[in-house]
Amino acid sequence: xxxxxxxxxxxxxxxxxxxxxxxxxxxxxxxxxxxxxxxxxxxxxxxxxxxxxxxxxxxxxxxxxxxxxxxxxxxxxxxxxxxxxxxxxxxxxxxxxxxxxxxxxxxxxxxxxxxxxxxxxxxxxxxxxxxxxxxxxxxxxxxxxxxxxxxxxxxxxxxxxxxxxxxxxxxxxxxxxxxxxxxxxxxxxxxxxxxxxxxxxxxxxxxxxxxxxxxxxxxxxxxxxxxxxxxxxxxxxxxxxxxxxxxxxxxxxxxxxxxxxxxxxxxxxxxxxxxxxxxxxxxxxxxxxxxxxxxxxxxxxxxxxxxxxxxxxxxxxxxxxxxxxxxxxxxxxxxxxxxxxxxxxxxxxxxxxxxxxxxxxxxxxxxxxxxxxxxxxxxxxxxxxxxxxxxxxxxxxxxxxxxxxxxxxxxxxxxxxxxxxx
Ligand SMILES: [Zn+2]
Numbered sequence: 001x002x003x004x005x006x007x008x009x010x011x012x013x014x015x016x017x018x019x020x021x022x023x024x025x026x027x028x029x030x031x032x033x034x035x036x037x038x039x040x041x042x043x044x045x046x047x048x049x050x051x052x053x054x055x056x057x058x059x060x061x062x063x064x065x066x067x068x069x070x071x072x073x074x075x076x077x078x079x080x081x082x083x084x085x086x087x088x089x090x091x092x093x094x095x096x097x098x099x100x101x102x103x104x105x106x107x108x109x110x111x112x113x114x115x116x117x118x119x120x121x122x123x124x125x126x127x128x129x130x131x132x133x134x135x136x137x138x139x140x141x142x143x144x145x146x147x148x149x150x151x152x153x154x155x156x157x158x159x160x161x162x163x164x165x166x167x168x169x170x171x172x173x174x175x176x177x178x179x180x181x182x183x184x185x186x187x188x189x190x191x192x193x194x195x196x197x198x199x200x201x202x203x204x205x206x207x208x209x210x211x212x213x214x215x216x217x218x219x220x221x222x223x224x225x226x227x228x229x230x231x232x233x234x235x236x237x238x239x240x241x242x243x244x245x246x247x248x249x250x251x252x253x254x255x256x257x258x259x260x261x262x263x264x265x266x267x268x269x270x271x272x273x274x275x276x277x278x279x280x281x282x283x284x285x286x287x288x289x290x291x292x293x294x295x296x297x298x299x300x301x302x303x304x305x306x307x308x309x310x311x312x313x314x315x316x317x318x319x320x321x322x323x324x325x326x327x328x329x330x331x332x333x334x335x336x337x338x339x340x341x342x343x344x345x346x347x348x349x350x351x352x353x354x355x356x357x358x359x360x361x362x363x364x365x366x367x368x369x370x371x372x373x374x375x376x377x378x379x380x381x382x383x384x385x386x387x388x389x390x391x392x393x394x395x396x397x398x399x400x401x402x403x404x405x406x407x408x409x410x411x412x413x414x415x416x417x418x419x420x421x422x
Contacts, residue, residue, distance in 0.1 A: 004229050005238070008186070009245035011212050014093065017184040020086060021099040021202055022235075025191020025217060027106055029080040029236040033073050042066055052166045056128070060158045064148040067161045071122055075143045079110035082190070082235035085243045087112040092246075097181035101192060101199055103163045116178050118170060118199060124162025131155035137162040170198065178202060187211040191235045193221045203227070316344075316359050326350045326359045351387040360394050383410035 012018060024032075042050065045062075049055050056063045079087075087110035090096050098115050100107055103122040107115045126137035133154035140159075142150070149158035164170055175198055187206035194200050203223055207213055213227040216238045224230045231238050316327045327346035344363050350356040383400055391398045391412050398412035 001231060001233065001238075004231060005242055005245055008212075008214055008229055008231075009242055011186050012093070012242075012246060013185075015095065016093065016186055017095040017097075018089065018093050018186045018188075019097040019099065019181045019184040019206065019211075020089075020188040020190055021101075021178075021192065021194070021199060022086070022107070022190045023101045023192020023194070023199075025219075026082050026086075026100075026235045027077075027080075027102055027104055028191070029082065029234065030077045030104075030106055032077050032104055032106070033070075048166055051163075053168065056160055056165075060128070060149040060160070064145070064150070064161075067122065067163075068144050068148060071143050074104050074106075074122065077104070077106065079106045080236045082239045083107055083110035083112070085239040086110070088243070090114070095184075097184070099178050099181060099199075099202065101196070116174055116181065118164075118174060118178065120161075120163040120171075122161060122163055125150065125159040126162050127152040127155060127157060128160045129155055129157040131157065179205060182206040182211070183209045184211050186214065188214045188216065189223050189227070190216045190239075192217070193219070194223045195221070316363055326356055327363075346387075346390070348387075351384070351390050353386075356390055357393055360390065364394065383408060 043066075045066075050063055050066050083106050086098060086107060090098060090112045098107060098112055099118060100115055101118050103117070103119050105121055105123045120137075121139075123139055123141060124137045125140045127134040128149075129152065131152060131154050134152055140150070149160075151157070152159050178198070179202070182202050182205035184206060187203065189203055192199065194203055200222075203213060203226065207226070213223075213229070215221070215223045215227040215230045216233065216235050217224070217230075218232055218234050220232075224232075317325050325347070327344065327350065344360070346356055346360065350359075387410055388398070388400075391410070396412045398410055400408065400410050
């Protein structure tokens with residue numbers, strides 16, 4: 001398996017067009033139930049008697065019982081290592097596309113961006129009556145719903161799950177974007193039997209366009225004999241190995257959301273002062289993860305050798321075309337005890353501006369999605385209403401108290417998960 005992994009890893013060049021199509025197998029390690037007993041039934045019903053428009057028309061309550069139960073089960077499931085690797089690839093590789101047949105939302109919860117969901121999402125709902133006041137569909141995480149079927153907030157009629165049922169057409173736009181994604185250099189089919197159309201056709205499409213094709217599946221499928229490389233192992237084992245074979249994460253300095261550039265030595269000094277500040281230290285982390293070296297050394301490490309130093313400081317630009325930075329961020333990837341952390345500081349004049357929020361969201365998304373950090377922290381001198389409002393809008397926790405030299409200081413952090421609305 002090792003030599004096959006290495007040959008695949010070699011094909012994953014930084015600029016390669018990489019498309020991954022996933023199915024149920026990628027979520028198996030997250031403990032996602034199959035929702036069917038050994039007899040293939042749920043409470044005596046066949047799948048075809050639950051996941052169809054006819055079934056819903058006959059008994060919306062029964063169909064919703066099934067979906068509500070599945071949503072409850074899924075709410076307790078966490079993304080596994082396969083989801084996490086794919087989420088980090090979605091930012092590591094600028095030309096990465098992710099297609100999934102799963103409706104469980106675990107790719108998104110791992111932080112993957114722009115997932116092409118062939119069968120919709122169990123976390124989406126839409127109005128059964130298609131009333132004109134309601135949007136096409138929207139996300140609703142309520143678990144469990146207090147009333148079944150949940151009522152449409154616009155017309156009071158029943159809501160339906162935002163998934164594609166048997167006998168329904170797939171979203172044409174999604175299918176087109178999937179087909180577009182099959183024009184790639186490397187195409188993976190992961191944890192799916194790839195039997196069902198149009199997913200079954202995507203592999204052929206990719207082959208015809210000259211892609212290297214890879215299957216990751218412990219079971220033999222129709223794809224096994226067709227792909228260039230078949231890896232007969234579970235996704236949560238193969239993908240992390242493949243990821244490790246790619247080498248240290250290059251810490252993509254450019255994302256769709258913001259641009260990061262190495263700090264100049266004078267900025268490093270300012271950041272270093274904040275970083276090593278006694279009050280910040282006490283509040284945010286322990287002594288052992290303070291960066292060492294002169295400002296020049298730190299700046300050089302940030303620019304050239306993050307993988308070696310596991311530490312960097314960057315200027316943050318709100319957009320690719322922006323000329324002036326809105327703040328800086330510093331990353332310590334392997335802090336002892338407190339774990340990896342990102343320090344984020346916004347320049348005072350930008351607090352409360354839309355651009356600042358955009359940049360802040362970008363930094364947070366970067367921290368959680370690319371680097372998978374548990375939290376982002378920071379401190380600001382001379383807080384005012386605007387800085388407090390910005391932090392509140394970002395869903396950050398903050399505390400205002402006397403800091404350095406008795407100055408009024410705002411300490412902030414976010415923990416565990418990205419704030420909403422990114
Ligand atoms: Zn409605």
